[in-house]
Amino acid sequence: MKYTQGKYLILKKTAVAREIYSFIIKCPEIADIASAGQFVHIRAGNFTLRRPISICGIDRNKGTIRIVFEVRGEGTAEISRLNEGSFIDMLAPLGHGFTINRFKKVVLIGGGIGTPPMLPLAEIYGEKAVVISGFRSADAVILQDDFKKTGAKTILCTDDGSLGIHGFVTRPFTELAEKGGIDAVYACGPMPMLKGIAEICKKYNIFCEVSLEERMACGIGACLGCACRTLRNDEEYFAHVCKDGPVFNAGEVIW
Template sequence: MKEQCKLIKKTEIIPGIFDFTVESGGIGAAAQCGQFLHIKCGGNTFLRRPISICDARDGGVRFIFEVKGEGTKELSEIPEGGYIDILGPLGHGFEIKAYKKPLIIGGGIGVFPLYKLAKDLGSGANVFLGFRDKSRVVMEDEFNAVSKMCIVGTDDGSYCYNGYIASAMEHYIKNNPCDMIFSCGPTPMLKAVKEIAEKNGIECQLSLEQRMGCGIGACLVCSCETIFEGTNKYMRVCKNGPVFDSKVVKL
């Protein structure tokens, strides 16, 4: 659905990363974790930009984004009280079943769609969050509040675990087996997570990022190569994903 949503709360949580909450009737009520919004940023940007749903409730949607280029810059300049043209909720999100020991691992801006997931898993997940350095760490307290355990790591060791967060996860699951891994983050991290999941025989769902055009499966801009029932097949990240079973994804 398409809505003109009023921006009711705007915070720059760390330099260049904005946390927006908008009023929304239908989108908030329908949103599932892992789905995304396709947002008209205003100004000179013609194409919408995909941004994940971080949290949602009947009446409101929250999304958090990093200013990367023209579109997200224009979006960051919308004042509280302004209106944003949003299409959503779009895509195929995370599939949740009754897992005994779910594990969530996110990196950088990939942590945002994992917040609603952690909440929807009913505080039962062990969460691993990785960032470049201490200055880029976000949402640690919020994840702590909705998960069983939350481990944070930084690539340069400036805060908590020193090193790539996928390594921390790999050490952890040796003694603490889990039955599902959910992940979103930069491609090298997703690749490492996929390999660790396969090596340990653990089911895994990955949320992919691709440049997108229409966001609704018509233009094929976001096609990615997958292995489906033994053969190579192109799938659309916006429609078939962004969340895929790690076994079908080629990274």
């Protein structure tokens, strides 16, 4: 795993929803080697432990990456106080990303703040992708214009029906799976959502990768902070989300 650590310039900061921020960061050496599904580990103020945030955009020509994150606690609040023109301390790119293949039709499913890592995939697959995004309510919806710009078809769901389809992402996804023709599914979001998607993919025999979120410490596989139960050669194996993941084949995860 090749990664680098440094302080990088924040070129652009935008508030994309309440307590959700987008940063575009100048970091050519990271942009050069980063891939969809990997993450950056950010130093937050004086906290010892860095905070992991997925890569939401990679522009190799401009030497930038994008991150989109929600303020959840003290660490992310500290990061959100950084402004354009200041420097962000990152260890990146980390983790094992999504398998990119010559699939003809893929479905990208993001739940809430699990939506950002789906954007680099939509940029790769364009019209071959259907993006299903789910949010609590209309005021939490993010990135829909960005997904549309990629040429992907978008389906939006909200839990309370305030925008798009009323209900969980699993409903429109089940309809798509029943119709057939899907080569691969990529998903990131809350565990119950991922479990539901993994079950549907198993039923219809569709290749499925999920990006798991686990509290983590070092980010490089040196500590045991982010262990998760998986199956390897039919045997239980405690994988590290930071190094073996965050992306896993859905069939390997013990749900």
